[in-house]
Amino acid sequence: MADIARLAGVSTSTVSRALSGSPVVNEETRTRITELARSLNYTINIGAKNLRLQQNRTVAVVVPYDSTSGQNISDPFFLRMLGSVADALTERGFDMLLSRVDAEQLDSAAALYDGGRAVGIILIGQWHHHDQLNELAARQVPLVVWGAHLAQQLYCTVGGDNFSGGEVATNHLIDVGRRRIAFLGDVELPEVAQRHAGYREALARHRLPIDPGLVVPISFVAERARAAVQGLIDRKVGFDAIFACSDVLAMTAVSTLRENGLQVPNDVAVVGYDDIELAAYFNPPLSTVRQLIDAGGRALVDSLFSLLAGKRELPKVLPTELIIRATSGPQRIR
Amino acid sequence: MADIARLAGVSTSTVSRALSGSPVVNEETRTRITELARSLNYTINIGAKNLRLQQNRTVAVVVPYDSTSGQNISDPFFLRMLGSVADALTERGFDMLLSRVDAEQLDSAAALYDGGRAVGIILIGQWHHHDQLNELAARQVPLVVWGAHLAQQLYCTVGGDNFSGGEVATNHLIDVGRRRIAFLGDVELPEVAQRHAGYREALARHRLPIDPGLVVPISFVAERARAAVQGLIDRKVGFDAIFACSDVLAMTAVSTLRENGLQVPNDVAVVGYDDIELAAYFNPPLSTVRQLIDAGGRALVDSLFSLLAGKRELPKVLPTELIIRATSGPQRIR
DNA sequence: ATGAAAGCGCTAACAG
């Protein structure tokens, strides 16, 4: 900037004013400075500007990784949510700092805020870290989390209606004549727990027994789903439907069933969760509970900005919708 | 920091030294200061530190979006590549600034570098912007691009061996008895163009005719693939195989074929590209050309750091591997 | 072992 000033024969103040489009600076001088800056590929140093102005147009988006369970960033749902948040942030003219932090040390995510790196934090996936998140919120860290709304929760969440999603999916499976419905998903995770509650509610309403042997606790990793479904078959638990907590799990389940000579939906009906793009093109097309990904990303960003504006932001629950395709047809009588 | 200094009864210099672990500061003072900082949730202001030190540990990762073609960030391959780059950067202790910039104005990506926001740029997807990228490289912007290696290219690329990928896939389809192989992909894109060259090479080597009517130029969007394949069928072009330039396109194609009463692989064999996780669980399991995503992300980051170290970095071509599953079996004689 | 002072690149009073 000093260079530009020297070359233009003015002071740095004038350059600063010209470049920020201040109306007070002479028209001719402004164009001269602007030209000069462009020709030198000069851009304002945002770091210095931020320091001076005590401002910041960056949001940290944190995708925790669980080093122990090998939970990584590869599930299409989370990845798409990331893209959706990126778009919403871009629309508002904010930069996005993407951070992978160890889930055991979420405080290090807060450091991005404490250190002035970002004005707030969006966390994608709440996993097991309810308490840590509450601590951050208690410290007034501007924070929005994609996940389930829990009791005594101090932080703001945005998420799908997991209870209803689980309920609607299970009701549907019962409607098509299924009685022994397996549940695939890690019930330790708040979102999955609520889907499981919806699942139990639907069973109870229809006076169907709840068999713990039908609940298979697996994380969102395809390879584990294969093993889990194989185990279900080998143990001869007896089941005529699967409700899986992600489409990837559901597709893996279908594939494993077929390898075992079981037909979908004739022998076993399957419903997934998320409605990722490929669900419609799967064979058979996958019945699933749709989550509003784009609306979700936008809502996360909206909530964060409300928070920053000093408003007390309530958790948001987005509607889910059952999409009935071919994997959940009625049972064939044989 | 001034607060800490006051509370600890020392000067800011001492606090700075203590917090950066300088050996010169008194043991007792250091612990006192460290404790104080922790209890106040104080973190060094990285912006100010960077300004003073003229350094920076941030890399900008740019995912261009093509507003005209509706090309968005949703293809699983690009999303996973993003995750892979994020991991590689995290390992090196660098932050990742994720930017969605309009593909028509890639210069704005360079602004992140010019403005000291990032030490370098990783661009995921070269699309049609060869010339713009060359300009940036000519300006000495540290830049690494995921894409195809082109002639007279000044910037550094990392990419798969697209020619070989196209050739191997096509050879395989010919080996299983196919003669009329449709090509699905936008040949205007450098990567796809090279796959297409490999495709032509394989056909030529087997003295098979190259029918331009079999080339369907579509971008990486599932919905378009459905229309394209439908068009191929309606026009009665006559084809017994499809080579698609992404797994999403391939899966959509399989789905569309089936809707039209065509069997895969009996009537039409299909080979995809990328080998995304779901390819193995598709029905039938999808034959595809595997790209090394994790190695790719790592290589992008490695190349950028070499560049930053002042080395002249050559383009890297990663091997691809044909994964034969069930969608490319031999043609059934009827 | 610690403090005082200067300066990284920028902006915003305040003068002129």
Place this chain on the structure above:
DNA sequence: CTGTTAGCGCTTTCAT
């Protein structure tokens, strides 16, 4: 309309 000056939070000589 433009220049001078001070200071954002930090590190680092140079003294003490």
